[in-house]
Amino acid sequence: MAEPVSAAVFAAISDPLRLALLVALERRPSTPAELATLTSAREPVVERALSVLHDAGLVKTASGGDRRFRTTGRGWSDVAGALILLDRASRPAQDESEDA
Structure with a gap:
């Protein structure tokens, strides 16, 4: 059985900047300097x-x-997969006549 996603993970991905970084x-x-340029955020903010994403297991x-690079951790793969499944489940089922 898959391990449940922790509250720390949901808190980490609830911030728009942190989600953009992921x-x-x-x-x-x-x-971090590259990410700061990409997001137009100051490097200390990035x-x-x-750090929050790392503590939640989403970044390594x-x-x-x-140079020290950041990359997504295994935790992000699990969360991203779960979010995709939730998104698909929340969409109304397509009428079979639309597929024809």
């Missing part, structure tokens, strides 16, 4: 947001030479 990191690993850190 979406960006899903595309490619990035440094660092705090990444990887080193590449002298």
Whole structure:
């Protein structure tokens, strides 16, 4: 049985900046400076947001030479999959005549 998603995870993804960071990191690993440029947020704000996401198990850190990249963690894959399923379940069923 899958482990339930914790309240910390829901709190972490409830913030628009943190969600935008997750979406960006899903595309490619990035440094906090790159994420700050991408989101137009100040780097200290991005660092705090990444800390919250890390504590919730949604982001991990990887080193590449002298740079520290952030990437999505395993927790994000689980949450993203659950959100997709919830979105699909919330949509009205299509009439079979529409598929023809």
